Amino acid sequence: MKSTAILTKEEFLQHWLGHRNLTRNTIEKFPEKELFEFSIGGMRTFANLVKELLSIAEPGLRGIVERATEPYDHALNLNTKAELLAQWDADTPKIIELYNQIPEEDFHKTHNLFGEYNFPIYSNLLYFVDNEIHHRGQGFVYLRILGIEPPFFWERD
Amino acid sequence: MKSTAILTKEEFLQHWLGHRNLTRNTIEKFPEKELFEFSIGGMRTFANLVKELLSIAEPGLRGIVERATEPYDHALNLNTKAELLAQWDADTPKIIELYNQIPEEDFHKTHNLFGEYNFPIYSNLLYFVDNEIHHRGQGFVYLRILGIEPPFFWERD
Numbered sequence: 001m002k003s004t005a006i007l008t009k010e011e012f013l014q015h016w017l018g019h020r021n022l023t024r025n026t027i028e029k030f031p032e033k034e035l036f037e038f039s040i041g042g043m044r045t046f047a048n049l050v051k052e053l054l055s056i057a058e059p060g061l062r063g064i065v066e067r068a069t070e071p072y073d074h075a076l077n078l079n080t081k082a083e084l085l086a087q088w089d090a091d092t093p094k095i096i097e098l099y100n101q102i103p104e105e106d107f108h109k110t111h112n113l114f115g116e117y118n119f120p121i122y123s124n125l126l127y128f129v130d131n132e133i134h135h136r137g138q139g140f141v142y143l144r145i146l147g148i149e150p151p152f153f154w155e156r157d
Numbered sequence: 158m159k160s161t162a163i164l165t166k167e168e169f170l171q172h173w174l175g176h177r178n179l180t181r182n183t184i185e186k187f188p189e190k191e192l193f194e195f196s197i198g199g200m201r202t203f204a205n206l207v208k209e210l211l212s213i214a215e216p217g218l219r220g221i222v223e224r225a226t227e228p229y230d231h232a233l234n235l236n237t238k239a240e241l242l243a244q245w246d247a248d249t250p251k252i253i254e255l256y257n258q259i260p261e262e263d264f265h266k267t268h269n270l271f272g273e274y275n276f277p278i279y280s281n282l283l284y285f286v287d288n289e290i291h292h293r294g295q296g297f298v299y300l301r302i303l304g305i306e307p308p309f310f311w312e313r314d
Contacts, residue, residue: 004261006166007279015283041301104161122164126172127311133287134310137294144198153291154284 009107013099016129017092018156023053023136024088025151029143032081038142046142049135050084051076057128058091060113061098064124069115166264170256173286174249175313180210180293181245182308183300189238191303203299206292207241208233214285215248217270218255221281226272 007015027035027050036047044052055074063069078084107122117124140150164172184192184207193204201209212231220226235241264279274281297307 003162003165004264005160005162006169006261006264007164007283008160009163011279012163019287041298041304043298043301104163107161107163122168126164130176130290131310133290134294134297137291138298140291141198141200141295141298144200147198153288 009104021156026136026139029148035081046139053132054087058094064111065098065101069112072114166261178313183293183296192238203296210289211244215251221268222255222258226269229271
């Protein structure tokens with residue numbers, strides 16, 4: 001449907017990339033040990049939450065572009081902060097490249113994400129970002145409990 | 158700019174309203190006392206986080222529609238769970254009505270939100286939703302620490 005865009009394709013990408021910067025900065029704030037060992041209330045460690053994010057963003061987007069429906073795998077073999085950050089940084093240019101391959105006309109087509117979530121592509125993409133904000137917000141609480149100041153929520157550079 | 162919308166104005170509203178349902182369900186899960194008294198790591202109580210959300214959503218949107226730039230006031234006089242929920246429910250139809258008054262053409266116009274955040278309207282609106290997801294994610298941690306199962310993140314009814 002042609003209309004006046006409330007949000008362009010490029011603006012949504014920049015919005016997502018800004019959130020990725022903030023999440024990266026949040027990972028950086030964690031001490032190595034607490035990143036992989038600290039948790040509370042029976043929740044996952046922040047490293048495991050980040051692995052979930054990594055297993056969704058690039059693989060999910062690749063699935064959308066290739067119309068593939070393989071399940072996700074959260075159990076990534078990343079065992080240090082440096083490895084998590086390296087994977088994060090390796091994925092960002094791939095995300096940009098993959099995202100740019102999705103024509104605007106396709107955002108309302110349905111894709112069965114990971115063979116499990118059959119929704120319009122725009123909805124899949126919003127979910128990626130929402131889920132990242134959600135788990136990063138939890139990481140902010142972990143940092144506060146550890147006595148560490150989280151990054152500013154509005155800082156996206 | 159006319160183009161094929163990746164996300165229509167109505168879809169963004171529905172996305173926001175879905176998040177509002179989830180946040181409402183999250184407030185519901187808190188016991189009265191812990192809603193107003195529990196916090197950790199020097200953070201605010203979930204009631205105070207919810208008051209922030211209430212002081213942003215409807216007042217911020219009203220500011221956008223009326224091009225008003227009064228500052229926000231997070232210190233709302235809401236002292237019980239029932240009062241928080243009543244305010245939440247009173248604001249939802251107002252949010253729908255105000256949102257529907259913003260023409261698509263205006264989403265890229267700049268508005269000085271609360272006299273402090275001078276950004277395009279689409280960016281202000283994304284911030285409202287992001288901030289709600291962020292603080293609600295923190296509420297999920299509070300619930301887990303209290304031994305209470307949060308709502309499902311993907312459940313938006």
